[in-house]
Amino acid sequence: MEFYIISILNGLSYGLLLFMLSSGLTLIFSMMGVLNFAHASFYMLGAFFAYSTTRVIGFWPALIISPLLVGLIGAAFERYCLRRVHKFGHVPELLLTFGLSYILVELVQLVWGRGPVDYRIPPALSGPLFTLYGLQFPMYRGFMMLVALLMLLSIWLLLTRTRIGLVIQAALTHPQAVESLGHNVPRVFMLVFGGGAALAGLAGVIGGNAFVTEPGMAEAVGSIIFVIVVVGGMGSLAGAFLASLLIGIIQTLAVGIDSSMLGGASMLGLHITPDTFGYALWSMRLSQVAPILPYLLMVLILIFRPKGLLGTREG
Amino acid sequence: MLKIDNLHAFYGKSHVLHGVSFEVHPGEIVALLGRNGSGRSTTAKAIMGLVHCEGSLRWKDQETLGKKAYEIAHSGIGYVPESRDIFPRLTVQQNLLLGQKGKGKGSRWSFDDMYRMFPRLKERQNTEAGVLSGGEQQMLTLCRTLMGDPDLIIIDEPTEGLAPKIVELVGEYLKTLKERGISVLLIEQKLTIAMAISDRALVMGHGSIVFQGTPATLRANNDIRKEWLEV
Amino acid sequence: MRSNVYQFKPLNVGRFIIWSGFALALVVAPLVFTSSLSQTMLCQMGVAIIVCLSYNMLLGQGGMLSFGHAVHSGLGAFLAIQVLTLVDAGTLHLPVSLIPLVGGLGGLAFAVLLGWVTTKKSGTTFAMITLGIGELVAAMSLMFPGVFGGEGGISGDRVAGLHPLGITFGPQIQLYYLIAIYTFICTGLMFAFTGTPLGRMLNAVRDNPERVEFVGYDTQKVRYFAFLIAGFFAGISGGLAALNFELVTSEVVSSYRSGAYLLFTFLGGATFFFGPIIGGILMVLATVVLSELTRAWLLYLGLVFLFMVMYAPGGIASLIMMNVRVASFGKLRPLLLHYLALAATAFVVLVGAAALIEMVYHVQLNAGQGSGVPFMGLTLDSSSLASWLGAGFVMGVGIVLFEFTRRQFARKWSAVQEYIEKETKRREAL
Amino acid sequence: MSFALELKDLRKSFGKTEIIRGVNLAVTAGERVAIIGPNGAGKSTLFNLISGRFEPTSGDVLLNGHRINGKRPFEINRLGLSRSFQITNIFPKLSVFENLRCGVLWSLGYKYTFLKFLANLDDANERADALMKMIRLDRKRDVLAINLTYAEQRALEIGVTIAGGANVILLDEPTAGMSKSETARFIGLIKEVTAGKTLLTVEHDMGVVFGLADKIAVVVYGEVLAFDVPEAVRANQRVQEAYLGSSVADQQAGGH
Amino acid sequence: QSGQTVKIAMIEGLSGPFGNVGQNQLKSWQYVANYFAGSHNPAGVTFQINPFDSGGSPQGAVTQLKAAIDQGYRYVTQGNGSGAALALSEAVTKYNERNPGKEVVYFNYAAVSPPLTNEDCSFWHFRLDADTTMKMEALTTFMKDKPEVKNVYMLDQDYSHGHEVSKYFQLDMKRKRPDVKIVGDDYVPIGKVKDFSPYVAKIKASGADAIVTGNWGADLTLFVKALGEAGLNLPMYTYYAGVTGTPTALAALGDKTQVYVVAYGYSQTTGDLGKVVEGFKKKYNDDFYTFAIYNGIKLLDAAMLKAKSIDPVKVAFALEGLQVPSFAGDVTMRKSDHQLQQSLFITKWEKVSKKYPYSNENTGYTFAPVKQFEPYVSSTPTSCQMKRPSQG
Ligand SMILES: Nc1ncnc2c1ncn2[C@@H]1O[C@H](COP(=O)(O)OP(=O)(O)OP(=O)(O)O)[C@@H](O)[C@H]1O
Ligand SMILES: Nc1ncnc2c1ncn2[C@@H]1O[C@H](COP(=O)(O)OP(=O)(O)OP(=O)(O)O)[C@@H](O)[C@H]1O
Ligand SMILES: CC(C)C[C@H](N)C(=O)O
Numbered sequence A: 001m002e003f004y005i006i007s008i009l010n011g012l013s014y015g016l017l018l019f020m021l022s023s024g025l026t027l028i029f030s031m032m033g034v035l036n037f038a039h040a041s042f043y044m045l046g047a048f049f050a051y052s053t054t055r056v057i058g059f060w061p062a063l064i065i066s067p068l069l070v071g072l073i074g075a076a077f078e079r080y081c082l083r084r085v086h087k088f089g090h091v092p093e094l095l096l097t098f099g100l101s102y103i104l105v106e107l108v109q110l111v112w113g114r115g116p117v118d119y120r121i122p123p124a125l126s127g128p129l130f131t132l133y134g135l136q137f138p139m140y141r142g143f144m145m146l147v148a149l150l151m152l153l154s155i156w157l158l159l160t161r162t163r164i165g166l167v168i169q170a171a172l173t174h175p176q177a178v179e180s181l182g183h184n185v186p187r188v189f190m191l192v193f194g195g196g197a198a199l200a201g202l203a204g205v206i207g208g209n210a211f212v213t214e215p216g217m218a219e220a221v222g223s224i225i226f227v228i229v230v231v232g233g234m235g236s237l238a239g240a241f242l243a244s245l246l247i248g249i250i251q252t253l254a255v256g257i258d259s260s261m262l263g264g265a266s267m268l269g270l271h272i273t274p275d276t277f278g279y280a281l282w283s284m285r286l287s288q289v290a291p292i293l294p295y296l297l298m299v300l301i302l303i304f305r306p307k308g309l310l311g312t313r314e315g
Numbered sequence B: 001m002l003k004i005d006n007l008h009a010f011y012g013k014s015h016v017l018h019g020v021s022f023e024v025h026p027g028e029i030v031a032l033l034g035r036n037g038s039g040r041s042t043t044a045k046a047i048m049g050l051v052h053c054e055g056s057l058r059w060k061d062q063e064t065l066g067k068k069a070y071e072i073a074h075s076g077i078g079y080v081p082e083s084r085d086i087f088p089r090l091t092v093q094q095n096l097l098l099g100q101k102g103k104g105k106g107s108r109w110s111f112d113d114m115y116r117m118f119p120r121l122k123e124r125q126n127t128e129a130g131v132l133s134g135g136e137q138q139m140l141t142l143c144r145t146l147m148g149d150p151d152l153i154i155i156d157e158p159t160e161g162l163a164p165k166i167v168e169l170v171g172e173y174l175k176t177l178k179e180r181g182i183s184v185l186l187i188e189q190k191l192t193i194a195m196a197i198s199d200r201a202l203v204m205g206h207g208s209i210v211f212q213g214t215p216a217t218l219r220a221n222n223d224i225r226k227e228w229l230e231v
Numbered sequence C: 001m002r003s004n005v006y007q008f009k010p011l012n013v014g015r016f017i018i019w020s021g022f023a024l025a026l027v028v029a030p031l032v033f034t035s036s037l038s039q040t041m042l043c044q045m046g047v048a049i050i051v052c053l054s055y056n057m058l059l060g061q062g063g064m065l066s067f068g069h070a071v072h073s074g075l076g077a078f079l080a081i082q083v084l085t086l087v088d089a090g091t092l093h094l095p096v097s098l099i100p101l102v103g104g105l106g107g108l109a110f111a112v113l114l115g116w117v118t119t120k121k122s123g124t125t126f127a128m129i130t131l132g133i134g135e136l137v138a139a140m141s142l143m144f145p146g147v148f149g150g151e152g153g154i155s156g157d158r159v160a161g162l163h164p165l166g167i168t169f170g171p172q173i174q175l176y177y178l179i180a181i182y183t184f185i186c187t188g189l190m191f192a193f194t195g196t197p198l199g200r201m202l203n204a205v206r207d208n209p210e211r212v213e214f215v216g217y218d219t220q221k222v223r224y225f226a227f228l229i230a231g232f233f234a235g236i237s238g239g240l241a242a243l244n245f246e247l248v249t250s251e252v253v254s255s256y257r258s259g260a261y262l263l264f265t266f267l268g269g270a271t272f273f274f275g276p277i278i279g280g281i282l283m284v285l286a287t288v289v290l291s292e293l294t295r296a297w298l299l300y301l302g303l304v305f306l307f308m309v310m311y312a313p314g315g316i317a318s319l320i321m322m323n324v325r326v327a328s329f330g331k332l333r334p335l336l337l338h339y340l341a342l343a344a345t346a347f348v349v350l351v352g353a354a355a356l357i358e359m360v361y362h363v364q365l366n367a368g369q370g371s372g373v374p375f376m377g378l379t380l381d382s383s384s385l386a387s388w389l390g391a392g393f394v395m396g397v398g399i400v401l402f403e404f405t406r407r408q409f410a411r412k413w414s415a416v417q418e419y420i421e422k423e424t425k426r427r428e429a430l
Numbered sequence D: 001m002s003f004a005l006e007l008k009d010l011r012k013s014f015g016k017t018e019i020i021r022g023v024n025l026a027v028t029a030g031e032r033v034a035i036i037g038p039n040g041a042g043k044s045t046l047f048n049l050i051s052g053r054f055e056p057t058s059g060d061v062l063l064n065g066h067r068i069n070g071k072r073p074f075e076i077n078r079l080g081l082s083r084s085f086q087i088t089n090i091f092p093k094l095s096v097f098e099n100l101r102c103g104v105l106w107s108l109g110y111k112y113t114f115l116k117f118l119a120n121l122d123d124a125n126e127r128a129d130a131l132m133k134m135i136r137l138d139r140k141r142d143v144l145a146i147n148l149t150y151a152e153q154r155a156l157e158i159g160v161t162i163a164g165g166a167n168v169i170l171l172d173e174p175t176a177g178m179s180k181s182e183t184a185r186f187i188g189l190i191k192e193v194t195a196g197k198t199l200l201t202v203e204h205d206m207g208v209v210f211g212l213a214d215k216i217a218v219v220v221y222g223e224v225l226a227f228d229v230p231e232a233v234r235a236n237q238r239v240q241e242a243y244l245g246s247s248v249a250d251q252q253a254g255g256h
Numbered sequence E: 001q002s003g004q005t006v007k008i009a010m011i012e013g014l015s016g017p018f019g020n021v022g023q024n025q026l027k028s029w030q031y032v033a034n035y036f037a038g039s040h041n042p043a044g045v046t047f048q049i050n051p052f053d054s055g056g057s058p059q060g061a062v063t064q065l066k067a068a069i070d071q072g073y074r075y076v077t078q079g080n081g082s083g084a085a086l087a088l089s090e091a092v093t094k095y096n097e098r099n100p101g102k103e104v105v106y107f108n109y110a111a112v113s114p115p116l117t118n119e120d121c122s123f124w125h126f127r128l129d130a131d132t133t134m135k136m137e138a139l140t141t142f143m144k145d146k147p148e149v150k151n152v153y154m155l156d157q158d159y160s161h162g163h164e165v166s167k168y169f170q171l172d173m174k175r176k177r178p179d180v181k182i183v184g185d186d187y188v189p190i191g192k193v194k195d196f197s198p199y200v201a202k203i204k205a206s207g208a209d210a211i212v213t214g215n216w217g218a219d220l221t222l223f224v225k226a227l228g229e230a231g232l233n234l235p236m237y238t239y240y241a242g243v244t245g246t247p248t249a250l251a252a253l254g255d256k257t258q259v260y261v262v263a264y265g266y267s268q269t270t271g272d273l274g275k276v277v278e279g280f281k282k283k284y285n286d287d288f289y290t291f292a293i294y295n296g297i298k299l300l301d302a303a304m305l306k307a308k309s310i311d312p313v314k315v316a317f318a319l320e321g322l323q324v325p326s327f328a329g330d331v332t333m334r335k336s337d338h339q340l341q342q343s344l345f346i347t348k349w350e351k352v353s354k355k356y357p358y359s360n361e362n363t364g365y366t367f368a369p370v371k372q373f374e375p376y377v378s379s380t381p382t383s384c385q386m387k388r389p390s391q392g
């Protein structure tokens, strides 16, 4: 029992972390339709910036500054690269971000070396928040959850309190029409992309010391964040949020479940021995596949509900 | 108010407008007529800064050539494209909302005006614009542009696909616009309402103006009509 | 780039020349590049060409952006190697030269299975499903050592079975010619495909699926069939790869591979049939040679992509075709000089930039190991300000010159284009 | 007698709004029927229901006596019904010729084959060429569809529609956005290419309507208000109120 | 042979995920080579190590092998990733069969997968590291004397390396301490898990009092980190805590962590190796932790002296059964399977002290030796049937 309570808690916090990672992507992907493969790289950039700025001026200022820096870089990238290819459609955009991710990771390695850097949790936030059944719940996790929620709020406000969302959606299909109605489409795109990058940066500042800040960190989160956006449903912020929590919890609970299909099979009277065909598959424990469940989930969702959980439209 | 002088426009390398010159004065309706492919839509796009062009475009005594579309729009020109260009994924309401420029800024027109003009739109206000009927879409684009509160409105074939009654209605509304001091550049195909409501008519052929005058003189001038319009 | 779809229909003479040229190239290549490395590379190129072409069936001709193409080439490879081991063991008597076909069938089989799911959807949804499936298969391949041989992968010996007229496929060169033959045939078949009803409807589906339904075709079926064929050829390339390396590891199904296919197919040019051929060749050059020449190769790669996508979104093929078009109007000669100038200045820029990058990497990677950086024959001294300034200067000058020549070229180019535009209009008018 | 196309108490609602409210219509083979009605009356929706783009909420659609509602568009097309679109809907990145050939292929039974070369399908190519001449686009054979003028695109739209040689053809505002002269030519064209076929066309231009139609169906608010020969319809009082009865209409009609 | 230069091709992932490890090991090779170039080498040959970037992938390795052979290399070395190692061993063997007279010898300095010196063994492959069976032999011998170890939890990466760690630990433990219960045996897909807290919760629930894992890289540090955060400070026994980057990450966790490492060496050594480690640190400000390289050069050197030639075939034969003095007693290249027999150590991660001053990655922490095992202790039997070429 207590194990499940703890797992749920872990699941929630992990889910919120996932949302923190993917919120920026949700913004860009759902609004601009750009599959931003460099998103994870922005996340990494945020972490490394934070590492350096923290040494100079401390964690709290870094919390503000490094996302801004990343945001600027993102905006610049949109302004000088992405914008050129926008008219050629999504594939070139995607490849552009692809190329960027290569470059960023190399540059990071040039500046900060190829190994992890010693980027620590600020003393103020380290230590347990509370203890549950003899396991401590780290304060920093609490902080992380808080920030994730703040992100959710801010994006939500952006989407509902301003027309930016509408302008972009319209501009995706009829840029000229939107412009001739007096909206500065290019600027809006730049802002959104920059904003998305900044969110990724913020995630980096916080994820960087919660986990390990190293050049490999981008690749690690790489595709999972897409899963979230897709499962949640393109164009749906709430969906992404829901998906994050769902995936977080599923994955966490699955870790705790050691039963495999063997059990089910024997229940059905099938009796499977190590030399039955595909024994490996039969004996695969749920806990073992937990980390790849999200992909399974995504495929299933896309097949049976292509809109995604709360999505409004397909593709 | 709008003064076009020796305007040349290009699509990529193809030269479409060859020195177009004309004026639009405050509060007048000018009809721009011509055959398919004569370059009327291109003229409209050129004014909105949507195609690459050379020459001189003066609006409210300022050179707008080379300005961005949104800047021109903000300076008070509204444009209703011929390919309706409604935003299919947004609702009717949202489409109109995007018509407004700096929000809050008081406009001559309110949502209610629009809905009064075309009750059909009110009924559909929360459906996705993409599923509207052809005609409804046409109405929507017109209203959307009006929401931006322009001083000059360029309308490219507004009556296309409209039922005769609605066509007449549109004619009426263009007149009311004029009464409110808004000038209209009306690009038309079928002479019907154009001749009825316009103060002046321009005829375009092969990318330049081949006739200027009142509808009356145009009606009189048969060979022009034969050569540049139709039998 | 005027046309986004390439209709290949020169006089059949021209076509004949092109194809025999291709064949000739395949034949003589290994006689020119004799070292065993270059021969393995040639083999890999053959394989890469096939897989990129098959990928472009989806991307270029069908508008299906797949992130999981490696699944088909990879699983094909696994099946092939498994069969090869059977042949080695003597339990199965199959000429080694047919093993690639086995791979093809493997690829096809999985296409039948997975395509059934994926091609139900199109656009972003399709892309994402393939991404998910790709990730799944990749993860699985490590989890079932039984089937995929775990980290070590599965290895076989291609010198197996009977050896008709002394062909053992032991020596690389023999294998090369096998691959060459496959490459030629597959390329031929895939080109033929573009000229068949299905091929054309595939383009139609890419452009406007809805209307396709109203001319009597089921878009899903069209996509599905194309997917199958692509899977088949991907499988063949997998089988060839298996023979080439005599080893198949889980990396062949990795999403990284799928990504590479996408990148290089695009770089080669997805809008023209022969684009992927260039892409395939580049893929091998980049991963083998470039990584050999410099430690900064990933950076270079990234930069190249960035610039290509930005300035030549049609890929290299489109650049070529543009000039072919110019040439066909007899306007190429005046441009050649400009190209020369461009190349020269660009080279200067590159030298400068590369020198800087190399020095940076040197400082970062082997600091303390002497400050000498070997660079194109001469050695730079990463510790002396001079060589930094020098490199910077070279690059700066290069940029200025390049920009200058570029402007000149641009002017000339647009003039030519204008002429061509007029010319075409005139011909239309005839 | 059996009808080429028959609608029986056809209904369609989107969400709670019912757009088509029980349409009954029977078109005999070889008839040319014009469908008119105010904007948003449901004309295009009607076409969408017939051509399988939407599925009816209730009621039946019979093509040559067979029930076709619920079938997918391509199935219906194979049964010999073809339609054009109000908002041009062609293959933008294919040349004029390819566009037409795509329209031809299935009807000539080439299905999904990848064992034949297009270049050798003489019948398909000849038919495509013939169509190209018919719609006067032979000059632009290899021009990509996007680069055509609006009018040309409309022509191509029709070309693709008739390419399959279907015997029931639906045209949604074929002449929209064309000058009178173009329109006149177009009516001729349509008559020519649909000779001997059953034709349903949506139109707002009374000129076209009276120039083209053997019978006119007036759709208002998702119901058929009248279905009769032009004279009778023009005389019909309710039609006058609901739709015609305007100087514009009279002018247009007078135009012929 | 004296006065000649021997070129060794180092085929390793020098870019990409494990680039940093490879880069470090490249420097290590080059450093040791220079170090021995001077007085220290009886054979009087100079070794020259040049990098070939395989991107860490098996196929990349095979391709780069071709490149090296073209450039006339007759000695190649590699270590990171047993996959690439198996691939190379295969490829080298095949090549040697097909190109007699041009043989190539392969030194494996880090890939620990047992098959390499068992069912898949090859005459041309020499393993300088201790394979998993040996490491587990030593580790279990160490743990069996720890009464507090009763319930062990195992977490490994879901690929052959991880599977082997789990398999051999359980085998050995059953033999030595039947009473010890394996309360968990979990696998994580390599490099996929970001948040290990669910596993920590599971471990807690399982009531384990010790953890054994073969994880490396982020999979190790994230795991340790999660344990620390949850305040579950169980002793952890592992392999690769010394690999580039990991110490830095460990240090960030403070003192409470108890990490034991089983390896064939440690950074506190004095004498020759001690000098190497010190010098390396001075020169590159980086840790020298792949001690196998030291043995590698020493063995090669001795073998060439013995063979009076640098011809690979002769050297290979000379290497068989060769015994040389090393930093911790003698090491022997076992003839039957070409697995180096050497002492193994258990070291513990702790703050630097006067006794153990060496600070890994300047973290102020170090791996302090807690136990040494003579070669015979950790020596394990082999199933290798070596196919030897005809001598000469
Ligand atoms: N996007 C474009 N690219 C190239 N040429 C174009 C483009 N749009 C229009 N043209 C050409 O410019 C000329 C004028 O087109 P325009 O649309 O202005 O004609 P129009 O007078 O509006 O006629 P209509 O709208 O009735 O077809 C035509 O010959 C057309 O071929
Ligand atoms: N998919 C849909 N969802 C909701 N409403 C729809 C949908 N499709 C059509 N409608 C509504 O049904 C009504 C009829 O549309 P339809 O396109 O049939 O009109 P129409 O008779 O073709 O008018 P027009 O002559 O202007 O084209 C319109 O009010 C439209 O908004
Ligand atoms: C990078 C190294 C820690 C890899 C390890 N030697 C292995 O066999 O996988």
Ligand SMILES: [Mg+2]
Pocket: B040, B041, B042, B082, B156
């Ligand atoms: Mg126009």
Ligand SMILES: [Mg+2]
Pocket: B133, B134, B135, D043, D044, D045, D086, D172, D202
């Ligand atoms: Mg309609």
